[in-house]
Amino acid sequence: MSAFAALNGSSSGPGVFDDVEVVDDVPGIEEEDQEDLDEQDEQDEVLAYEQFSDEEGAPYMTQATEREVIKTKESPRTPYSQSSALPTKSKFMPDDDNLVICEDHIIVGLKVREFILINGQCKVTIQRGAVKINNIHYYVASPDKPITIISSQSQSLPTISSTQVLDRSVGIKDDVNKENSHLFTSTYKSIVKIENLYTGLENISSYHPPLKRFFHNRAIANDEVLTDYERLFKTYSFEIVLRDSFSPGLYLDKSWINSINSITEKAVSEHNSKVIMVIGNKNSGKSTFAKSLLNNMILSSNSETKVSYLELDPGQSEYSIPYSLSLTCHDKPTIGINISNDIDNNECLRHYYGFTTPQGNPEQYIRIIKALITGYNNSHKPKGYPLIINTPGWIKGLGKEILCTLSKIIEPTCMVLMSSSQDTESPDNVDILSGLTYDDLELVQGTFQTSRYSPAQIRLFNKAAYFHSRSLMCYDFQSTLSAFSPFKISYETEDSDDGFQGVNLTSIINIDEEEIDLSDLPLILEATVMGIYLIEHEQFELIKNKRKRHSSNNSIPFYLSAKDYDDLLNFSSPDFVYLGLCMVHSINVEEEYMNIYIPPHNQEKIRDLVLLQGFKMLLVRGEGEIPNPEYFDRRILSQREEEMRVLKKAKKDGKKNVKISSIPYVTFEAVSKLGGSSKPRKNVLRRGHLR
Missing domain, CATH: 3.40.50.300 (P-loop containing nucleotide triphosphate hydrolases)
Structure with a gap:
């Protein structure tokens, strides 16, 4: 995902935001945000993106690429321009007249040259005149056509500004009602209604705390530093940004x-x-x-x-x-x-x-x-x-x-x-x-502006959103996937019947056949993200004889080498259907089945295409990292905290022999720092190593 783009005040000329004052310090949240950034800087992906601004996947470079990067960094280059006056807050001052407060929505009256920055999730309906979104997208009043906005601080925030109606013959439908009638005066050029929209994405912080400000979440802000109007937005799924924020507004020049x-x-x-x-x-x-x-x-x-x-x-x-x-x-x-x-x-x-x-x-x-x-x-x-x-x-x-x-x-x-x-x-x-x-x-x-969230964090969010999707615009982040029963599906082995239905073969990209001991195949596939391909029956028959099996253990899944996968899979053929992703929880070798997590609608597709239409199933693994939060259910931490409170009270009361639960492979005690740091690095590869 690219960084914020084309914000006002670029070298091409000034705009309406030139009078916006930029304030670096935001009371009440700057220390927590800095802690988030410091923690993320420890991740290898962040270091790679910061050190090699022109290179993709820098930690996995060949030696030739490495020399070229060094040469490039020594060459003089023209830096990207950065706007000196980014719209980091709304050009709008709410009062009792221009802001109507209702239970599940608000109504905003915008005067000439006023604009608002929207953070969070909402539906926007233009009730009078016209507005411009991001200074380019022109919308006219239409009460039956709400605009859905999903705004995240991983990107620049959408701006909604008042604008002149260009042509009333295009079907502008002003909507005058009891709530907004007092705004239909010459003072206000545009009127917008902003409604709550809860998708579940707002709960991402309970799933992964470092993303606590990925979406609007006023629950983490300090009430003491909020104004009355800012405190008001704690009851909505969105906010109008009234003070300088870390994420500027998107306003095309x-x-x-x-x-x-x-x-x-x-x-x-x-x-x-x-x-x-x-x-x-x-x-x-x-x-x-x-x-x-x-x-x-x-x-x-x-x-x-x-x-x-x-x-x-x-x-x-x-x-x-x-x-x-x-x-x-x-x-x-x-x-x-x-x-x-x-x-x-x-x-x-x-x-x-x-x-x-x-x-x-x-x-x-x-x-x-x-x-x-x-x-x-x-x-x-x-x-x-x-x-x-x-x-x-x-x-x-x-x-x-x-x-x-x-x-x-x-x-x-x-x-x-x-x-x-x-x-x-x-x-x-x-x-x-x-x-x-x-x-x-x-x-x-081009405009250079880095996001407050690293590429690694954005990738984690994308994977989490995919697997925690329950339906269109509906997500569940109240718990990890392990809180739910996985989808149980059998896999084919040498002893399976001819009409077997389930996972017919597996493959791993970029690993040569001689590098894999098929005895370890279940361990290699467990706790990974894999792609699901459904293959038409006749096409599968052409691949079938290429499958590898363990020489002595017939309970190991069939395996298709990376070379055969590349040679046999026809991406242009409708006989090969890419269904999506699955997360492999575990593989039961004794009973020959897999426990996997897939979005609900894909479960229905598997039942339809595999059980009813006879498609064969291939699971293929690439990098396949599971999001870190899935490894540790936060309910365990909550249980431990409760046990520690009980233990502390028992000691205070003089009670002895109070036991607390023990979890394999998990310690809650502080670990000593090794080399001055207790933060682990994952997947470290030196420059000379080949992927």
Whole structure:
């Protein structure tokens, strides 16, 4: 996920936020936030992203790549511009007249040039006039068309500003009622209603405390430092940001608006399936620009023409499930973050990649993208859908070679380069564009602004949101998955019947066959995240004879080598259906079944496709790390705290022989620091090590 983009005050010119004062200190929360950041800095992924701003997956570089990085860092470069006046709070002062407070919603009257920053989850309805969201998306009053906003501090916050009605003939429906009638005066230009929206995402802090401010959560704020109006928002699923926040508001400047409108006009009006590919360095604003362009195209066509979106960043993708690459189709704008990435959509194509960077398996990465482009050309392009492609920020060394290959495969009609320089002849731009294939070039001023959450934290959230999804816009973070019974499914072995239904074979990407002792296969697969492929029966028969089995233990699952997986899996064939992800809890070798966790709707798909239609099932593992909170149920900690209170009271009362529970492999006592640090590092690989 790219960093905040195109905020006001860039080098292209001033905007309405130039008079906003930036305050560095936010009373009551700065110390806790600093502790969160300090703790996360210990993680290897953060160190890699900070040290190698241009390289994807830096800890796993080859020696040749390492030398190139050193050379790049020694070369002089033009730094990205940073806005000097970011809108870190609303330009709106609530009072008894312009703010109507109701039980489950509020109504806000906006005067000329006023705007609000929205943090949290809500539904927004324009009741009078028109507004602009993020200074580009134009919405008019329509009481029956609420706008869903899922706003997270992992990104810049949406802004809603008053604006002039451009054309009343387009069907503006002002909604005058008892609650807002006093706002229908010349004083207020726009009126918006903001309603509560609870999806369960607001409870992410109980699942993983370091994400306590990922979504609006006033319960953690100190009441003593809140104003009366700020304290009011503790009862809502959202807040209007009234003081300077760590996450600035998203407000596109004129240069971005002009570029987006120009590309949109060509793509929507000409109906010739334009392909727009967005490239640039890490944190240059690619994802924000691509999403803004997607929203603009949808709104400009009045949802008459859908827009295709190809997400090529497997590590921090917003329109794809973790470890996957996806081609999705959209007819509704996304304001804030996109969370509905695993809902049934017949026009969505996706495949399991298994890694968080293209470097994990470059050949497989390119194969999957070829298949997705073929799917677009065969299904989406004939319908006139334009295509937007968001790329990773790895544009040096091997990353540049992959980018050149992809541009030849995709052949974009418009290449959007997020750059610090608007001169096509600048050394940086010439270096990036050399070897790329495209028709037209659009240079856009890149904006560098790092997120308060690291890539590792965002990846953890994406995986947790996937597995804790219960239905559309409904999540359960009240407990870990271990609090629920897993989905029990048998796996096929040498002794299974011919008509076996269940897991037919397993595979592990990037590990040679001779590196695996099949006796250890259950241990390798347990406690991992794996991809689920369903294979049509006839196609499975072609793969069947490639399966490996243990020489003496017939209770071990069948195994397909990484080479055979690469050779036999046809990503372009409809006979291979990528269902999604599963989390392997455990494998019972004696009774030959697996305990897995999968979202509820995928359980129904397995029953339908496997039990009723005869599809065969393949589980494949890539990196497959389970989110850390799943390893430790916080109820255990709560129980321990209660036991310690009982023990303390017993000692005070002179009681002896009071026992407390003992948990295998878990200690609650403080551990001595080794080398001055008690914080472990995971998956440490030195530069010379190959993945």
